Amino acid sequence: MSLLNFDNSGDRPLRNRRNLKTILGIGALVGVIALGSTLAASINLNSGAPVEFGQGVAQTTACDNNILVTPFGRFINATGEGSFMFAGITLSNLDTTSEGCAGKSFSIEAFGQSGSSLATYSISIGSDGSFASGDGELTNQGSQGSTSGVTLTFTTATLDAANVYTITIQSSGDAATSSLRNRVAAGGFHSCYLFNTGAVKCWGGNEFGQLGDGTTVDRSSPVAVSGLSSGVAAITTGKYHSCALLNSGAVRCWGGNEFGQLGDGTTVDRSSPVAVSGLSSGVVAITGGGTHTCALLNTGAVNCWGENWAGQLGDETTVDRSSPTAVSGLSSGVVAITGGRYFTCALLNSRAVKCWGENFGGQLGDGTTDNRSSPVAVSGLPSGVLAISAGGYHACALLNSGAVECWGENFYGQLGDGTTDNQRSSPAAVSGLSSGVVAISAGFEHTCALLNAGAVKCWGDNEYGEVGDETTVNRSSPVDVSGLSSGVLSVTAGRWHNCAVLTSGVLKCWGDNENGQLGDGTNLDSSIPVIVSGLA
Numbered sequence: 001m002s003l004l005n006f007d008n009s010g011d012r013p014l015r016n017r018r019n020l021k022t023i024l025g026i027g028a029l030v031g032v033i034a035l036g037s038t039l040a041a042s043i044n045l046n047s048g049a050p051v052e053f054g055q056g057v058a059q060t061t062a063c064d065n066n067i068l069v070t071p072f073g074r075f076i077n078a079t080g081e082g083s084f085m086f087a088g089i090t091l092s093n094l095d096t097t098s099e100g101c102a103g104k105s106f107s108i109e110a111f112g113q114s115g116s117s118l119a120t121y122s123i124s125i126g127s128d129g130s131f132a133s134g135d136g137e138l139t140n141q142g143s144q145g146s147t148s149g150v151t152l153t154f155t156t157a158t159l160d161a162a163n164v165y166t167i168t169i170q171s172s173g174d175a176a177t178s179s180l181r182n183r184v185a186a187g188g189f190h191s192c193y194l195f196n197t198g199a200v201k202c203w204g205g206n207e208f209g210q211l212g213d214g215t216t217v218d219r220s221s222p223v224a225v226s227g228l229s230s231g232v233a234a235i236t237t238g239k240y241h242s243c244a245l246l247n248s249g250a251v252r253c254w255g256g257n258e259f260g261q262l263g264d265g266t267t268v269d270r271s272s273p274v275a276v277s278g279l280s281s282g283v284v285a286i287t288g289g290g291t292h293t294c295a296l297l298n299t300g301a302v303n304c305w306g307e308n309w310a311g312q313l314g315d316e317t318t319v320d321r322s323s324p325t326a327v328s329g330l331s332s333g334v335v336a337i338t339g340g341r342y343f344t345c346a347l348l349n350s351r352a353v354k355c356w357g358e359n360f361g362g363q364l365g366d367g368t369t370d371n372r373s374s375p376v377a378v379s380g381l382p383s384g385v386l387a388i389s390a391g392g393y394h395a396c397a398l399l400n401s402g403a404v405e406c407w408g409e410n411f412y413g414q415l416g417d418g419t420t421d422n423q424r425s426s427p428a429a430v431s432g433l434s435s436g437v438v439a440i441s442a443g444f445e446h447t448c449a450l451l452n453a454g455a456v457k458c459w460g461d462n463e464y465g466e467v468g469d470e471t472t473v474n475r476s477s478p479v480d481v482s483g484l485s486s487g488v489l490s491v492t493a494g495r496w497h498n499c500a501v502l503t504s505g506v507l508k509c510w511g512d513n514e515n516g517q518l519g520d521g522t523n524l525d526s527s528i529p530v531i532v533s534g535l536a
Contacts, residue, residue, distance in 0.1 A: 184501060186494025187237030187288070189515040193222060193507060193535060198230040200244055201535070204517030208240040209271025210255030216271060220516030220523060221534045226272040228252070237494075238288030238339070244273065245286045251276040251295055259291045260322025261306030267322060277323040279303070289339030289390075295324065300332040302346055310342040311373025312357030318373060328374040330354070340390030340442075346375065351385045353378040353397060361393035361409030362425030369425060380426040381405065391442030391493070397427065402435040404449055412445045413476025414460030420476055431477040433457070443493035449478065454488045456481040456500055464496045465527025466511035472527060481510070482528045500529065507532040 124132050183194035189205030201222035202211040209216055212225035225244075234245040240256030252273035253262040260267050263276035276295075285296040292306030292313060303324035304313040311318055314327035327346075336347040343357030343364060354375035355364040362369050365378035384400035394408030394415060405427035406415040413420050416430035430449075439450040446460030446467060457478035458467040465472055468481035484500060491500045497511030497518060508529035509518040516523055519532035 183235060184490070184492050184499045184507060185235045185237040185242070185288075186492045186497055186499050186509070186517070187242065188239045188495045189517055190237065190242070191494065191497070191499055191509065191517050191519060191532075192225070192235050192237055192242055193532070194232055194235045194244075195535075198228075198232045198247065200225040200228045200232050200235055202242060203519045203532075205240070205515035206271075208256035208269045210237070210240050210242050212242060212254040212272055214272050218515050221519055221521050222532065225254070228273060234286060236286045236288040236293070236339075238293065239290050241288065241291075241293070243276075243286050243288055243293055245283055245295075249279075249281040249283045249298070251279045251283050251286055253293065256291070257322075259307035259320045261288075261291050261293050263293060263305040263323055265323045276305070279324060285337060287337045287339040287344075289344060290341045292339065292342075292344070294327075294337050294339055294344055296334055296337050300330075300334045300349070302327040302330045302334050302337055304344060307342070308373075310358035310371045312339075312342050312344050314344060314356040314374055316374045327356070330375060336388060338388050338390040338395070340395060341392045343390060343395075345378075345388050345390050345395055347385060347388050351383060351400075353381055353385055353388055355390075355395065359425075362423045363390070363393050363395050363408035365395065365407045365426055367425050369423075378407070378427065387440060389440045389442040389447075389493075391447065392444040393423075394442060394445075394447070396430070396440050396442050396447055398437055398440045402433075402437045402452070404430040404433045404437050404440055406430055406442075406447065409445070412461035412474050414442075414445045414447050416447060416459045416477055418477045420474075430459075433478055439490065441491055441493040441498070443498065444495050446493065446496075448481070448491050448493050448498055450488060450491045454486040454503070456484040456488050456491050458493075458498065461496075462527075464512040464525045466493075466496050466498060468498065468510045468527060468529060470527050484508070484529060499532070507535055 126132065185192045187210065190202055190210050191204055192200055192202040194200055201224050203219045203222045204211070206216050206218050211219055211223055212228070213223045214226050228244055231247050232244045233247050236243050238261060241253060241261050242255050243251060243253040245251055251263070253276055254270045254273045255262070257267050257269050262270055262274060263279070264274045265277045279295055282298050283295045284298050287294050289312060290307065292304055292308065294302055294304040296302055303326055305321045305324045306313070308318050308320050313321055313325055314330070315325045316328045330346060333349045334346045335349050338345050340363060341358065343355055343359070345353055345355040347353055354377055356372045356375045359369050359371050364372055364376055366376045367379050381397055382399055385397045386400050387398040389396050391414065394406055394410070396404055396406040398404055407424050407427045408415070409423050410419065410421050415424060415428055416433070417428045418431045433449060436451050437449045438452050441448050443466060444461065446458055446462065448456060448458040450456055458481055459475045459478045460467065462472050462474050467475050467479060469475070469479045470482045487503045489501045489503055491498060494517065495512065497509055497513065499507060499509040501507050508531055510526050510529045513523055513525045518526060518530055520530045521533050
């Protein structure tokens with residue numbers, strides 16, 4: 001998930017960013033992944049409650065030191081459209097000793113939209129570190145009872161994809177905490193990080209309490225969010241606010257609340273987390289927009305709250321809401337959501353995309369520049385969209401071919417098509433990225449992509465080094481981020497900064513650092529990734 005911030009000043013964003021306080025946040029894709037033809041996806045194995053697969057981010061188990069999905073395990077259509085199988089889901093560096101995963105079991109379960117279980121696949125690990133399953137073929141490469149070098153590949157029989165709504169993986173028993181992390185949210189002037197333990201830390205700007213530490217003091221290194229030392233499943237950030245999805249399916253938010261974006265029924269700022277009204281359970285994903293927030297429910301419906309002047313809440317009005325309201329026409333069938341400056345987009349289980357809200361730059365993708373207070377279809381997208389991400393005035397989609405297409409404003413080349421044409425109100429292909437992309441994140445006026453080799457490329461506005469190529473030159477097509485040619489698990493784009501989690505567990509950020517949002521203990525901008533301190 002990535003969160004960005006945007007200027008709210010007339011027809012064009014001001015360039016004097018240091019003095020802006022009218023900056024809005026956006027949230028990139030978060031949500032469950034429906035299955036179609038070929039989906040790049042990764043695995044999250046935790047003890048306790050099941051966790052949905054997360055798009056494009058390799059994750060860890062709760063009973064190892066460093067478990068990787070190689071190379072971002074894929075769901076493959078086995079016999080054509082309408083069916084699929086798990087293939088090439090590879091867990092490497094698996095600790096199969098008694099101190100790790102030995103004696104435990106993992107289950108993979110597919111569910112229909114109603115919540116009914118369609119299929120369960122079980123993998124057990126014996127006390128000697130051996131693997132066993134009666135539900136699919138297992139390939140075990142490496143010594144049993146080893147702390148490293150063991151690789152497990154699990155392949156299942158086919159399953160009817162048309163009936164599958166979500167997939168979960170769950171491990172049995174208590175287990176040690178892994179040191180590898182992969183969840184970070186980059187906001188307008190701040191960043192937040194979710195630990196394996198379910199704890200959250202934030203850093204950067206804190207004018208409205210968006211760091212959640214009970215103060216309004218900026219921090220250039222991470223501080224703990226009050227009351228969230230465990231139990232958090234996902235995080236998102238917006239303009240001056242942050243939110244957390246709990247394992248229970250409830251949502252907590254904190255920070256600026258001028259328009260009700262915290263969802264607690266008030267417009268009072270909060271420097272520590274408060275419960276979102278009416279969402280005590282049943283939420284599977286969250287996304288932070290500029291001054292609005294949205295949640296994806298386990299029914300496939302979407303609720304939004306906060307500012308609504310452009311219709312970004314999707315309830316067919318332009319009335320602000322301080323508690324969740326249903327998005328019109330999306331009572332089911334949604335698998336992912338992403339919040340932009342003043343707009344929101346949803347990925348449907350049909351792999352189509354719908355957007356609503358502000359459309360100044362053509363960011364709704366419907367071929368017009370008319371604002372919409374209810375969802376409209378993005379026109380011209382190829383079939384098989386895997387992921388979506390909304391930026392300031394633009395949005396992007398990751399296709400099942402590994403290609404990327406973007407639409408909306410393009411003044412700084414953020415669409416990546418090699419031009420700086422004013423805008424595109426329908427999708428255009430990103431130059432040089434016709435395959436090999438596993439995740440995307442759209443920033444204010446820049447965009448980043450994670451490749452299947454673990455490398456990161458960015459393009460667009462580069463005034464503060466947010467493209468990460470050791471320059472401040474704008475780029476209208478993708479360029480390599482310095483020092484990130486491999487070993488990256490996830491990337492998230494913020495307002496004018498980005499963060500990436502490495503396979504080593506290190507978190508690096510780059511770009512604008514006026515408020516300490518890079519987390520390196522300074523306020524110095526950086527055009528190359530720097531290590532975030534204090535996350536050990």
